[in-house]
Amino acid sequence: MFDIFGLKKKARKTRILVVDDEPNIVQTLKDRLEMNEYTVETAFNGEEGLRLAQEKCPDLILLDVIMPIMDGHEMLEKLRQTGWGKNISVIMLTARSQAQDIARARACNIDDYIIKPFDLSELLEKIENIVERKKNLVAVVQ
Numbered sequence: 001m002f003d004i005f006g007l008k009k010k011a012r013k014t015r016i017l018v019v020d021d022e023p024n025i026v027q028t029l030k031d032r033l034e035m036n037e038y039t040v041e042t043a044f045n046g047e048e049g050l051r052l053a054q055e056k057c058p059d060l061i062l063l064d065v066i067m068p069i070m071d072g073h074e075m076l077e078k079l080r081q082t083g084w085g086k087n088i089s090v091i092m093l094t095a096r097s098q099a100q101d102i103a104r105a106r107a108c109n110i111d112d113y114i115i116k117p118f119d120l121s122e123l124l125e126k127i128e129n130i131v132e133r134k135k136n137l138v139a140v141v142q
Contacts, residue, residue, distance in 0.1 A: 014037045014131050015056060017050035017074065020093070021065035025116075029062060033121055034042060037129075046070030050078055053085060060111075065094040065101060072100070076108045091131050093118065134142075 007057045018029045023044075030040045041056050043049035047070040051059060061079075065072035072092065081087035092105045095116045102113050111130050114123060 013037060014060065015039045015041070017041045017043065017049065017052055017056060017058040019043045019052075019061060019062045019067070019105065020065040021045060021070065025064075028120075031122065033127075036054070036124060046072055046075030046078075047079070050075050053079060053088065054082070057084070058088060059134065060089040060091065060127060062091050062093050065092065065096045065105075072107075073104055076105065076110070080108045091123075091124070091126065091130070091132065112117040 016033055018026055018033075018040060019042075019094060020026050026042050027045065029071050030041075030042055033040045041052050041058065043052050045067045049061070049063070050059075050070070070078075070085045072094065076092075078092060079088065079090075090108075090110045091112045091114060092103070092110055093114050093116065097115045105113055112126055114126070
């Protein structure tokens with residue numbers, strides 16, 4: 001249906017923040033996510049990621065663990081200590097596969113933990129499931 005008065009609100013695209021220090025991974029994720037109609041911001045360390053998370057209010061963060069300046073665990077812990085960052089969905093996307101790393105991330109209420117190398121199609125499916133779940137929760141609350 002068309003909008004005669006030009007007042008129809010356009011649905012806001014889902015915003016994803018990719019935080020990883022590997023430029024090839026960041027670019028690949030950015031390209032694929034944008035092809036799937038997501039708005040994408042990128043950061044190359046946890047400190048920059050935390051700042052962008054506050055500025056851009058992403059719906060979801062794809063977060064590596066091993067990064068310079070501030071690692072992913074520290075960023076996640078600081079994110080969860082803020083009022084604005086408590087409910088942002090987070091998928092850890094990392095080469096770290098030790099049980100203590102997974103447990104530390106899960107203690108901070110992450111949505112998923114994916115070990116590199118990863119299947120891009122599977123990642124996109126998990127992102128879509130998280131986005132849909134959040135939309136359904138918002139609809140129930142309203």
